[in-house]
Amino acid sequence: MIDKTTLRLSRNAFGRLxxxxxxxxTYDGIIPARAFPISAPDEGIALIDRYGHELAWIDQLNDLPGEVRELIEADLAKREFMPEVTRIRDVSNYATPSTWYVDTDRGKTSFILKGEEYIRRLMPPALLITDSQGIHFLVRDRFALDHHSRKILDRFL
Structure with missing residues (x-):
């Protein structure tokens, strides 16, 4: 763990931490990594160098000074793209591979599901769906989806 009052983080001319x-x-090209990106996104963040060595551990992101926290949050947002599925509108067919048409917290989109094994059960009732491009789609609470979405999802689980 690092002393949050002495944590010194900046960006170089290339935009790297x-x-x-x-x-x-000084260590160039630092990567912040969340220990628990879904269940506790603001707790347990490691600052890792380009060789994969942990340089610092941050217990709580909210405890950091504003400027340092903003640098870390901006870097995490760039690296972590995980839209949250709010509705499943349709699927091309119920056999895989199939194209899914969904609404997310970032808008409407479609993706290809290569196989049922690409739907991972997380801490109930959450799911993580990985599309053919490697993008992760989060279903935070599958039971909170509308009836039509749950019906489609149940055919793949």
Whole structure:
């Protein structure tokens, strides 16, 4: 864990995060990584160097000073693209691969589901659907979806 008052983070000329350790050594190309991106997105964030070594651990993102928190949040938002499915409008067929037409928190879209094994059950009642391009779609609560969406989803589970 790092002292949040001395955490020094900035951006270099290329837009990459730069971490300056307590010893004054700087590390370029830092990647923030969430320990629990779905269940606790603001808790447990590691700052990792380009070689995969953990340089710092942040217990609570909200405890950081505003400027540092904004740098980390911006970097995480760039790297983590996980639309949340709010409605399943239709599927091309009930055999895979199939094209799904969905509404998400980011708008309407479609994706190809290669197989039922690409629907992962998370902590109930959440699901994670990975499309053919490797994009993850989150269903936070499958029981909160409308009847039509649940009916489609049940055929694949």
């Amino acid at each position: 730069v971490f300056t350790g307590a010893d004054g050594e």
